[in-house]
Amino acid sequence: MKDFIRIQGVSKLFGDFVAVDNVDLEIARGELFSILGGSGCGKTTLLRMLAGFEVPSSGSIQIDGVDVTHQAPYDRPVNMMFQSYAIFPHMNVASNIGYGLRREGVAKGEIARRVDEMLELVQLGDFKNRKPDALSGGQRQRVALARALIKRPKVLLLDEPLAALDKKLRERTQFELMNIQDELGITFVVVTHDQEEAMTLSSRIVVMNQGRFEQVGTPKEIYEFPVNRFVADFIGTINTFEGVVTVVEEERIEVYCEQIGDTLTALGRQLVEVGQAVQIAVRPEKIFVSKERPENDKDVCIEGVVDDLGYLGNRSLYRVRLKSGRVIQVSSQNRRRSVTRFLEWEDDVWISWRPRSAVLLLD
Amino acid sequence: MSAVSSKRDQVWRNIAVATPYLWLLVFFLAPFAIILKISLADPVIAQPPFTPTFDDQGRIAASVDSFRFLLTDKLYAITYVRSVVMAAAATILCLALGFPMAYGIARSSASVRSLLLLLIVLPFWISFLLRVYAWMGLMNNYGVINNFLMWLGVIDSPIQIMYTDFAVFVGLAYSYLPFMILPLYATLERMDISLVEAAQDLGASRTRAFWDVTWPLAKPGVIAGCLLVFIPAMGEYVIPYLLGGPESLLIGRVLFDEFFVNRDWPLASAVAIVLLILLVVPIVLLQRYQARDQENTA
Numbered sequence: 007m008k009d010f011i012r013i014q015g016v017s018k019l020f021g022d023f024v025a026v027d028n029v030d031l032e033i034a035r036g037e038l039f040s041i042l043g044g045s046g047c048g049k050t051t052l053l054r055m056l057a058g059f060e061v062p063s064s065g066s067i068q069i070d071g072v073d074v075t076h077q078a079p080y081d082r083p084v085n086m087m088f089q090s091y092a093i094f095p096h097m098n099v100a101s102n103i104g105y106g107l108r109r110e111g112v113a114k115g116e117i118a119r120r121v122d123e124m125l126e127l128v129q130l131g132d133f134k135n136r137k138p139d140a141l142s143g144g145q146r147q148r149v150a151l152a153r154a155l156i157k158r159p160k161v162l163l164l165d166e167p168l169a170a171l172d173k174k175l176r177e178r179t180q181f182e183l184m185n186i187q188d189e190l191g192i193t194f195v196v197v198t199h200d201q202e203e204a205m206t207l208s209s210r211i212v213v214m215n216q217g218r219f220e221q222v223g224t225p226k227e228i229y230e231f232p233v234n235r236f237v238a239d240f241i242g243t244i245n246t247f248e249g250v251v252t253v254v255e256e257e258r259i260e261v262y263c264e265q266i267g268d269t270l271t272a273l274g275r276q277l278v279e280v281g282q283a284v285q286i287a288v289r290p291e292k293i294f295v296s297k298e299r300p301e302n303d304k305d306v307c308i309e310g311v312v313d314d315l316g317y318l319g320n321r322s323l324y325r326v327r328l329k330s331g332r333v334i335q336v337s338s339q340n341r342r343r344s345v346t347r348f349l350e351w352e353d354d355v356w357i358s359w360r361p362r363s364a365v366l367l368l369d
Numbered sequence: 370m371s372a373v374s375s376k377r378d379q380v381w382r383n384i385a386v387a388t389p390y391l392w393l394l395v396f397f398l399a400p401f402a403i404i405l406k407i408s409l410a411d412p413v414i415a416q417p418p419f420t421p422t423f424d425d426q427g428r429i430a431a432s433v434d435s436f437r438f439l440l441t442d443k444l445y446a447i448t449y450v451r452s453v454v455m456a457a458a459a460t461i462l463c464l465a466l467g468f469p470m471a472y473g474i475a476r477s478s479a480s481v482r483s484l485l486l487l488l489i490v491l492p493f494w495i496s497f498l499l500r501v502y503a504w505m506g507l508m509n510n511y512g513v514i515n516n517f518l519m520w521l522g523v524i525d526s527p528i529q530i531m532y533t534d535f536a537v538f539v540g541l542a543y544s545y546l547p548f549m550i551l552p553l554y555a556t557l558e559r560m561d562i563s564l565v566e567a568a569q570d571l572g573a574s575r576t577r578a579f580w581d582v583t584w585p586l587a588k589p590g591v592i593a594g595c596l597l598v599f600i601p602a603m604g605e606y607v608i609p610y611l612l613g614g615p616e617s618l619l620i621g622r623v624l625f626d627e628f629f630v631n632r633d634w635p636l637a638s639a640v641a642i643v644l645l646i647l648l649v650v651p652i653v654l655l656q657r658y659q660a661r662d663q664e665n666t667a
Contacts, residue, residue: 059566079569092567096585105581109572157571 009068010035010193011056011161016065017217018051025051027217028065033210035070038187038194040204043214044240052214053163053197057086070160080109085159089166091150093138099149100125100134106157124152127186144175151183155190164196168203180206201241205229213237229289234369238287245293245334246367247286251278259366261286266330270306271361276368285367290337292363295324295349300358307358310334312349324349326357401645408435408638419634435639445623445640449647452620455534456602459541463549463598464591466542471553471590472583476562486554489547501540501611508536508612532614540608545601549594556590557583592655600648620644 011033018026026048033039041049054060055067058079066075074082085106094102100121101108107117125131128148138146147167154162167183168176184207187194198204204211205225213220213228213236221228221237232238235246247270249263259276261284262269270286278284294300300307313333314325317340324336336357342348349355409431410419424430439445474485492500507513510527518524530536560583568578584591606621613619620640627637 057566057570059569078574079566080572080574084570086567086570088563088567090561090563092561092563094564094567094582105568106571109568109577153567153571 008032008034010037010070011195012068013052013056014066014068016052016055016062016067018048018055018060019063024217026055026062029217029219031212031219031222033193033195035193036191037209038184038196038207040196040198040208040211041214042198042201042204042211042240044199047214048217049197049199049214050165053086053165053195056161056195057084057163058082083160084163085154085157085161086163087150087154087165087167089169091146091170093146093149093153095138097138098134099130099136099138099141102138102149103152103156105153110157120156124156127155127189128152143170143172144179147171147179151186155186155192158190159192161193161195164194166198166200167196169198169200176203183207205241213240215240230365232287232365232367235285235287235367238365238367242289243335244287244289244365247288249284249286251280251282251284254278254280258361261366266308266328266332268308270364272364272366273362274366276366278366278368282368287365287367288359288363290323290335291321291339293334293336293357293359295326295336295338295355295357297349297353297355299356302358305358305360306364307356308334309354309356312351312353312355315347315349315351317347322348324355326355404638404641407634408636408642409433410635412633412635417634418632435633435635436643438636439639439643444618445643448618448620448623449643451618452603453647455537455541455619456599456605458538459545459602460549460595460599462538462542463546464595467546467549467553467594468587468591471550471557474550474554475557475560489550492547497544498607501544501608504536504540504543504612505531508539531612532617534613534617536612537609537617537619540612541602541605544608545598548597548601552593552597553587553590556587556593560586592659596652603648604644 009032011031013029013031015028015030016026017024017028029052041052043049051060055062056069058074058077058081062075066073068074069083074084094105097105103124104117104121107120112120121134122131125134128151130145130148130152133141133145138149141149147170151167164183168179171179180203183194196204196207198207208225210222210224211228212222215236220240221233223231228237229241232241232244238244238246247261247263248265249261249270251259252262252269253260257273257275259272259274259278260269261272263286272286299309308328310326310328312324313327316323319340321337321339324338326334326336328334334357406422407419410422411432411434412418413420420430422430470489474482474489477485505512508530509515510529510531512531514530515524515527519527564582564586565578568582569575573581604621604624605619606625609617609619609622610625613622624637624640624644627633627640631637
């Protein structure tokens with residue numbers, strides 16, 4: 007079912023401020039879908055409308071074929087994991103997790119059984135009787151997850167699920183989340199500002215900006231085929247060259263960049279005309295850096311000087327200054343194990359990339 | 370050098386810790402000891418109007434006559450009960466009015482919130498006596514309330530509001546309402562609103578979420594507010610004196626009369642000590658209960 011969650015023409019206004027601006031979205035059953043954007047882009051408002059804490063100013067929301075636009079939070083087949091985790095401080099771990107079932111009026115024995123099941127799922131069996139203030143951040147996160155999952159919701163909403171955890175724990179929890187989602191088959195909708203988190207977790211991502219959707223797609227589509235400058239910039243780093251289209255052949259476009267005084271080639275089927283202003287964008291890891299000019303004359307090749315370099319262990323970052331003064335970021339894998347540096351400051355180098363690695367952006 | 374400075378730190382720390390104890394000793398324990406001493410003396414017509422604690426031979430001359438009198442004369446027991454009932458009623462009214470107000474303030478936007486808090490505190494800028502007099506103007510036989518009701522045609526002749534228990538009740542609730550609102554506000558404001566949302570998300574209606582989450586978490590504020598209203602309301606003298614009738618006798622009035630009208634200092638002291646016990650015992654029990662409650666759930 008492709009339209010398990012169906013958001014149609016949804017807007018949300020707070021006074022004059024448009025938090026969410028006429029968005030449409032369909033999320034399939036069992037997807038792990040991320041809403042990605044900076045602060046104030048409307049992602050949390052959208053999530054809160056799915057949870058029922060905000061009512062859309064216009065438009066409708068359907069979950070599993072039922073219109074829930076005006077349903078109260080406690081009537082929806084949806085549960086939420088809050089950014090602050092919102093664990094009840096006056097209840098121990100087991101009563102926190104069992105709360106939803108108690109409200110449903112499930113029999114005591116059944117509640118105890120399902121709480122134990124959940125405790126096992128999130129590996130908190132030994133902490134059953136602990137008070138929340140005696141738990142670490144990671145344990146609190148798992149209590150919140152278990153509490154939200156115990157009612158077996160059709161959709162689980164997660165508001166910045168990993169933001170409060172430190173880096174190591176975040177990486178581990180990411181995979182735990184994915185495993186649990188896979189095991190239970192519940193549709194997850196995650197709100198995050200962290201692009202890396204969105205990339206690793208999600209089956210699909212929507213990038214939000216100023217209340218609107220910039221692009222919806224798989225992590226790969228979003229990263230490798232951004233539709234505009236905003237998405238290209240928001241996800242990872244990218245070098246962009248402004249220019250004017252000079253040649254349009256089948257799948258091959260040449261762009262003259264005044265800035266670097268050179269013609270760059272991109273491959274693509276975009277509808278562009280000669281004379282149109284466009285941008286060529288290349289990710290740092292798609293660029294090769296070498297001391298000699300590469301042989302392959304189909305590649306784009308530009309001369310420059312190493313302006314700055316950084317060693318990150320698994321890879322090195324170079325900032326290469328072109329003759330025009332423009333600085334380009336290049337990232338290369340440190341494949342060889344060596345203590346000496348392959349390049350030094352002020353080395354003359356060539357940077358090159360394959361035309362098909364470049365993205366043509368229209369705005 | 371560091372040893373010297375840490376020693377000096379230690380001295381300051383001791384001073385800081387000792388200060389509140391010193392305060393309690395000088396301004397609570399010492400007066401209490403004096404009152405206790407007077408309560409165990411006999412009244413005489415002299416200056417001071419009670420017998421000394423030690424007689425000519427240096428023996429302790431204590432008597433529990435005042436306490437015995439207090440326990441045998443029914444008037445005192447009745448007055449204590451009346452005071453407890455009145456203070457409890459005023460506390461409940463304050464809680465019923467104060468909780469929604471505190472909740473509203475805590476959940477309003479930051480700019481409105483400071484204005485609302487100012488409005489709560491504003492009456493303190495006017496003399497307490499003046500405000501009680503204002504209530505007299507409102508509740509008099511030809512005061513604002515009666516005139517208004519007669520103008521509406523609800524009543525033909527003024528109803529007696531002033532000099533009744535009801536007037537005292539209203540006066541107490543009015544005067545102590547801010548002491549209920551402020552501690553309640555302090556706890557409610559600190560409460561994470563997403564806790565209530567989480568309860569609703571997990572299937573609780575608004576009312577249910579209130580009783581499951583807001584109320585238990587607001588309990589410390591409720592207890593603090595109730596104590597701040599109940600304790601002074603128990604011993605209140607001015608409000609019953611000004612708004613109450615001659616028959617609405619409360620313990621504060623009795624205390625005053627014994628001291629200044631009858632000049633029976635030992636009996637007045639005994640009244641004060643019994644009042645203190647009436648207030649302290651339930652508070653200690655409550656605290657012990659809370660401590661045990663916390664241990665059990667931890």
